Amino acid sequence: MKSLIVEDDLTSRLLLQEYLNVYGVTHLAGNGQEAVEAMRLALEADDPYHLICLDIMMPEMDGQDTLKEIRRMEAKKGVARADRARIVMITALSDKTNVVEALQHQCDSFLIKPCSKEKLLQELRKLKLNRPLGFWEAV
8 A cells, every 4th residue: 555644743744654654655745735746746657645644734735725636636637536545634623614624625534633543544444445565566
């Protein structure tokens, strides 16, 4: 599985990376602009992300705008809905407005910080992304 963690807090970024390393390659971005660039490169290389963990409150470009841009890029590239990256919003913002906005812009899941390893892995199971290292290379 190829993952992208988009988080401006270094500690949170490294913790999520530790949780996900067992599943495959994990890339890091410190803000939304870096995430959009990483996604652009992945789509151009036909090597898309399977999972994107996305914070909302970030400098440069927030998570809501990043989510919209990633979905726009996938649509422009002609990526089928079933083949899109699974996007999990992981944020301290639990208000109804942010949750609804993220869901309207087609995030796949929404987790509130602090996010435990168990909670994240439960979401991966729901999204059918909890495959061991080596599985994705065989697909």
